[in-house]
Amino acid sequence: MERAAYRIIDANFNRAREAIRVVEDYCRFGLNSGPLSKRAKELRHELSAAVGELDTGRLLSSRDTAGDVGAGKTADKQLVRDNLSDCFTAGCKRLTEALRALAEVAQSQNPSVAAAIEKLRYTAYALEKDIVLFGAPAEKWKAVRLYIVVTSNLPVEVISLAHKCVVGGADCIQLRAKAIEDGRLFALATEFVKICKDAGVLGVINDRVDVAVAAGADGVHLGQTDLPVEHARRLQLAPLVIGKSTHSLKQLRAACDERPAYVGLGPVFATATKPGAPAVGLEYVRQATRILAGTGIGHECRRQSDCGVFCGERISRSGSGLPGTQAENHRFRERLAAISLLLFP
Template structure:
């Protein structure tokens, strides 16, 4: 009977490491996220350390791959892999299943290793969730180039400006409503979410995770003095995009640790929205773009940006730029948005 137990352990040890490696490669090459890939690698080594407490010679001796009745077994409705996401999803489900088997069977031989396998199983659940969240952010934000910030005004004026920005090619719209009545902000957020959904754009609510969640918006952007980032994760009932403001490298590193999906980097130039902030010009923006490489976190340059700024921002490695007055105060907002979008696509 013990030989059969070792055979089960050997098979599921290999299965768990293989699944973990698939998740690691997905995080590394699809999401380009060094932190998530590192976590998958660490988990793989944790599983190996737990297995090292068992007799590896007995595990190998019990292996009979050529006689395995489950080899090549297929069932009706078995998941078909049609893309990278399917490959990740299959591996993410296979990993905790194998770890559960390991925890149960290893209990008969080594309670200590069984306990480690059980801990790894719960880490696998969290890793799956975080990679899935990063995948959602990638789907939403990877192709965002023109990000337009709209201040809350009366409803008709907001809808008119929103329409112009979307027709002009805006990929992401943020509703910014400082010191406004919550009911009013909620109405505008619902309009924003619906119109962006229809146009295939991303909808972001500034400062208010509660309104972002309840309105159906795609995400929320939080400043340095706003509620902590984990508030969004605590109250959201679906994957949502989290954006955080940064003005320097320490703030950028903190934003990455908080789980930001994208960060605002700037201000590039003096802005009427936040006149008290000293512009960083291209200095911080260049540093931030370089620092973000391999992090899996997207960026948008922000602060006093107009059409004349785009060429030098693009040369600095900027892929996405956030604008406000360059569109909202233009004689023809739709035309202004189109010009900005075309410059960002060059």
Template sequence: MHAGRTPRRVSSSTQVPPSMSDAWRILDANFNRAREAARVIEEYARFSLNDPTLAEACKALRHELGRAVAALDPSSLTRSRDILGDVGREVTAEGEYERAAVSDVAAAAACRLSEALRSLEEYGKLVDTGFARRMESLRYGAYDLQRRLEITAEARRRFQSVRLYVIVTEALCRGPWADVAEAALRGGADCLQLREKGLTDRDLLDRARRLVELCRRCGATCIINDRPDIAVIAGADGVHLGQDDVPVRDVRRTIPPRMLIGVSTHTIEQATAAIADAPDYVAVGPMFDSATKPQPHVAGAETLAAVRRLTGLPLVAIGGIGADRAAEVLAAGADVLCVCSAVISQTDPEAATRRLKAVAQR
């Protein structure tokens, strides 16, 4: 399209040639298909994932689609509709009516949505080039929405069995770090994170490999703090990022799809930004004063509860949590308890882990 040219639009006051009538019919069918698919996805985000941010994104896409179509000639769409003459009504594909889970329903709807938007874009070029460009923009939005839905659903599935998450840092261990890590695993820790700031890269990699092996033997998840490169080389299950680390979207490009990405947040604003980047879980804290990582600001259970209202992603409560206050953060909406000193600084880390795990599983 040349710069300055007015977008071409067919007027309903002119005689519509047969080929344009066909175009209107295709547009009508695909508008209905896209709108319905967007609603199916919205219901999944709202009632299955319980994710208000994703549900709102689905709703916004659906409403933008409606506004774009309303700016065309609605009467041409309606007049073109021919349900009885649709030769595809009785054509079905193998497995079309087979769905094993609600996630399968949403996945199929997401595919229909992008396909319908592509058809609206291509046939819309015959009617209104401005409309076609809006459909292109919506199509890319649908691709991103599908990505975020799949990441959220997969994160919930993979984190479903994680209830107790223990950070291992040698400086706070009462015994050799590997012995403490093994004791935590025996006590029922579902996930261990290696957090070491002062090691050389070579020593950090060696330690990461050892922790990965310990976790693997016990069926636990292993996360490496701050270092995606070390996590990948060591074969860890994921990496945990702080507010000053490389953004999630950039890390996602450099690690295998199977790997988890978690993000630390301390405020509602940070959590909102993190959720938009679609990590696999969001850590919120500190819940209380923490000896592990002192903070000038304590987020508290109120912040956790507010973040819970924003997302269906797994929420990890972190910072100053002991067995005496664990129930408080669970009641605020935490899916996972994350502790450090409450386990690794204890004389009996295995027993300390068992006590916390009992609370986490309630």
């Protein structure tokens, strides 16, 4: 039976390492997230170190692929994967199952190794959660090219502008209404979110995590004086697309540590919607894009409506005081499609 124990350990060690590799590559190539990819890689090496405390020679000599009665057998839909996210999910489940089996059987051979593997199982659970909380919103954000901020405290105007933005081709719309009392804001946000969902457009609420969650919004945009991203995540019922405003490199680096889905850069130019905020300029945008490279965090830049400069992957426009015509937004989309992704020298 001892040989059988080593066969089980060997099989599940291989299964776990292969699963971690899938998770690691999903973070690396799917989410483009260096920090999450690094955590998966560290988990893989920690597992190898733990199992390395066993007699690896016996592990290999116990392997009997040709005589494995379960080799080659599959269950219905076992290998059905519709997208990369499905591959990640399957990899995570396979990983934790293999770690549990490893810990159970290793207990009969080396209790200290079993204890180390058991700790890694909980590390894997935490990693899976963090990837989902970051990955699901990041996947939604990838499709955003035209992001319009509707700034108004008049519910009728907000709803009118939201409809125009939807028809005009917006991918994401943010409701920014800072002077409305809570009850009216919730009612407005609920109607705003419905418009966005019916059109397949991301609906984001400015500042108020509670209102975003209660209204069923896709996301929330946080300022420097709002709740930290981590605390906002504790309030969410499902992964939110969380954005964070930044106005300096110091704020940007701090925001990267919080792991939002995207960061706001700006205002790049002077804007009437933020009269007290100095323009950060294009140099900040250039420096920011270099810092964000490899983090998996997206970014959006504010630009004044009469300025012809495009500043990054996502363009944010204020809906306040703008005609909001379909033709205007379509022209924006055409120009965005033409540049697709602007790389700063």
